[in-house]
Amino acid sequence: MAQIRILPETLSNKIAAGEVVERPASVVKELLENSLDAGATRILIDIEKGGHSFIQITDNGQGMDSDDALLSVERHATSKIQTDEDLFKISTLGFRGEALSSISSVSRFTLITKNAESDVGTQIDIEGGKLSSVKSVGAPVGTLIRVQDLFYNTPARRKFLKAISTEMAHIADMLNSLALAHPKVFFRLTHNKREVKTWSVAEAHARDRVLDVFGTSIQNRIYDFHAKEGEVKLHGWLVSSRHPKPSSKNIYIFVNGRYVRDRSILSAILQGYQGRLMKGEFPQLVLFLELPPNEVDVNVHPTKQEVRFLEQRKIYQLVLSVIAQNLQRHETPLWGNAPTPQDILMGRTTPSLPNFQKPASFSSKTNPGTQSSFPRSSQPIGSLDSTTVFFQKALVKEEEPILAHKKFSGLEIIGQFHNSYILAESSNGHLIIIDQHAAHERIVFEQLKEARKKAKIETQQLLMPETIELKFAQADLLEQNLSVFQKIGFDIEAFGGTTFLIKGIPSLLIGKQIEPVLVEILEKESFASSLETGEVQLESYLHVVACHSSIRGNQKLTMAEMKKLLEDMDRFDLSGNCPHGRPTWIEQPLAELEKAFRRT
Numbered sequence: 001m002a003q004i005r006i007l008p009e010t011l012s013n014k015i016a017a018g019e020v021v022e023r024p025a026s027v028v029k030e031l032l033e034n035s036l037d038a039g040a041t042r043i044l045i046d047i048e049k050g051g052h053s054f055i056q057i058t059d060n061g062q063g064m065d066s067d068d069a070l071l072s073v074e075r076h077a078t079s080k081i082q083t084d085e086d087l088f089k090i091s092t093l094g095f096r097g098e099a100l101s102s103i104s105s106v107s108r109f110t111l112i113t114k115n116a117e118s119d120v121g122t123q124i125d126i127e128g129g130k131l132s133s134v135k136s137v138g139a140p141v142g143t144l145i146r147v148q149d150l151f152y153n154t155p156a157r158r159k160f161l162k163a164i165s166t167e168m169a170h171i172a173d174m175l176n177s178l179a180l181a182h183p184k185v186f187f188r189l190t191h192n193k194r195e196v197k198t199w200s201v202a203e204a205h206a207r208d209r210v211l212d213v214f215g216t217s218i219q220n221r222i223y224d225f226h227a228k229e230g231e232v233k234l235h236g237w238l239v240s241s242r243h244p245k246p247s248s249k250n251i252y253i254f255v256n257g258r259y260v261r262d263r264s265i266l267s268a269i270l271q272g273y274q275g276r277l278m279k280g281e282f283p284q285l286v287l288f289l290e291l292p293p294n295e296v297d298v299n300v301h302p303t304k305q306e307v308r309f310l311e312q313r314k315i316y317q318l319v320l321s322v323i324a325q326n327l328q329r330h331e332t333p334l335w336g337n338a339p340t341p342q343d344i345l346m347g348r349t350t351p352s353l354p355n356f357q358k359p360a361s362f363s364s365k366t367n368p369g370t371q372s373s374f375p376r377s378s379q380p381i382g383s384l385d386s387t388t389v390f391f392q393k394a395l396v397k398e399e400e401p402i403l404a405h406k407k408f409s410g411l412e413i414i415g416q417f418h419n420s421y422i423l424a425e426s427s428n429g430h431l432i433i434i435d436q437h438a439a440h441e442r443i444v445f446e447q448l449k450e451a452r453k454k455a456k457i458e459t460q461q462l463l464m465p466e467t468i469e470l471k472f473a474q475a476d477l478l479e480q481n482l483s484v485f486q487k488i489g490f491d492i493e494a495f496g497g498t499t500f501l502i503k504g505i506p507s508l509l510i511g512k513q514i515e516p517v518l519v520e521i522l523e524k525e526s527f528a529s530s531l532e533t534g535e536v537q538l539e540s541y542l543h544v545v546a547c548h549s550s551i552r553g554n555q556k557l558t559m560a561e562m563k564k565l566l567e568d569m570d571r572f573d574l575s576g577n578c579p580h581g582r583p584t585w586i587e588q589p590l591a592e593l594e595k596a597f598r599r600t
């Protein structure tokens, strides 16, 4: 049997590094947390090549004298645990004295620091865990840490480094979360020596910091909330459900000041928004939860971000009801009556569909004799919510192909309802209701797909190119994917920094606002995670273009426009759903109406 040996210090540090330092973003996170712990009010973050080659954090915190500086890079060296009682902080805040030793063991590492009591600063250089020099240098009070060539001596890890844009997106997300928790600290991020974003000091109003993170476009649609139950305190900002996002990335949850991605709280939040969002839509929200440290168990692993509460159920219900109540106070739902907070808590909820779809007569006991003039939908219905499924089922029974060829164009138009729905009558006397936005969106999508197949989505060059400003993570993504946008009809040029010049757009988007289209595509999670551009992915971007170029609900249509829409519905066989999975039309058989009026 092999002999047991104690691992050399440098090797055990390397192993620990695997736990603490997963990727450049986690290095940035550890260093930023140290700067915040040191009381810094101004922190500069300079990154090159997504952090693969260069990460530098400069703070104006309290700094260290030369003895402490040397100790700080030793394993298990921490100034944050002095007494036995402090030990509980190991689990609550994750102080383990491992970050600096780990990071310096897998990089070329420089630390320059000075505290107020020292006359000169100290510079320490470490290469792959080996101290290479210690000297006195001139320096202001504070600390600078430079991490170069991360994982240069652990090739296996280096292989797993992600694309630069992915890493920058992670760093940006993480900075946003730290910035939200520390509104009085100034942060500035640069990438490849270009400034990408500053978070200026939000001295008086933490709300300003929230706007810094979410963008000022939501400033009239953001509501603060506060609640207290026993020793549990809750506050934050929620954004109107009219500004949904395609992922849960803009939901920021903090427990005792620490950013977490806790699934149970996340689900309580989504539950609170129930009835207000479509499938695949997520709210934007910041939530701070404060509770006594002994009522929460923060996982020791620094990257897991999961927590456990002593009273899980109580926290869940508190979060849910506070969100639901505040939403109810501030906005009337788009679709009929959203459930009240009590409804949600009691489980008396209804899916987020227009309430005209649920007339009393429309019970699940649909008259088996009811006939439909509309052929079966070609779309799979498995992913739809229960009401939609029920509807689909109700509609696709015994088919009677009387109008098979001119399904929609053969309808008699009765008129437009609420500037959003076309009401029509089929020859066999059924009432057909068409959602004009959903139908048009689907038509445009089919047109785009057709054009894409022939590799010619029409681009309209703009006489006056439009400039747009993006958030840094988005700008980075766009810059690297200009060719993808070209494929779907855009002609865009990087203009330096986060500015872009839009020279041409898909013809279908003429007269529409371009920036929201680009931002929505860039925010699609698939964009960040894969730079491959399979057809499936391109299609999902075409959805976005289609959605933005469509007739919106709340738009008066002339008879001719309605006729044209119905003809196009036939052209593309729109018996299915819109690209979001919503139904494009529904049908109310005469027999059902008669039943409702008790005529049968």
Ligand code: ADP
Residues within 6 Å of the ligand: 030, 034, 035, 038, 059, 061, 062, 063, 064, 072, 073, 077, 078, 079, 080, 094, 095, 096, 097, 098, 099, 100, 101, 142, 143
């Ligand atoms: P931990 O944060 O768990 O204590 P670290 O390895 O991250 O462990 O840091 C070790 C010690 O180095 C800290 O406890 C702190 O005393 C000191 N230190 C690290 N970064 C800074 C900084 N930016 N400013 C002042 N002191 C720092």
Ligand code: MG
Residues within 6 Å of the ligand: 030, 033, 034, 097, 099
């Ligand atoms: Mg630390």
